[in-house]
């Protein structure tokens with residue numbers, strides 16, 4: 144009994160000693176702690192999810208490179224009259240770019256005849272090339288589409304488009320610049336075998352709301 148008791152005391156004493164040493168050990172200064180430095184402001188650069196470089200110009204600069212109509216549509220959120228723009232009934236094969244900055248926006252494969260009087264697409268070529276925001280003008284809620292790169296107003300997107308997205312990007316012709324497939328190949332004769340496979344087109348539904 145005695146031996147057992149003294150053993151227990153020894154064990155408890157040892158445990159207490161170890162615990163005390165352990166505590167002291169934690170408070171000892173270490174070299175690694177001295178070399179630790181707070182993160183610098185530079186790390187903010189890598190945080191931005193948007194890889195598109197912004198193009199920023201003053202109103203005066205925009206007026207110098209845009210026609211009055213293009214300026215009104217893209218910089219003042221204007222809307223061209225339906226059935227008047229150069230692309231609403233245009234069926235060329237190629238790519239549509241932002242008139243302000245040349246950002247690639249839509250491919251002709253995604254263009255469809257919506258019957259609304261504005262060029263309509265069911266998807267942008269890259270979801271990052273356009274931005275959406277809520278537009279409550281004209282006493283209704285619409286989703287405005289702008290160019291991610293230069294902020295140009297392009298038009299609106301509606302949820303009454305054809306498959307595969309069910310969306311209708313209703314875009315002002317004045318906000319777009321079209322380049323045909325032939326012109327593109329002449330500019331950069333690469334990938335001669337590259338062929339895109341457009342999804343099946345659907346006939347437009349009549350009486351859609353306009354831009």
Ligand SMILES: [Zn+2]
Nearest residue numbers: 241244290293
């Ligand atoms: Zn742009």
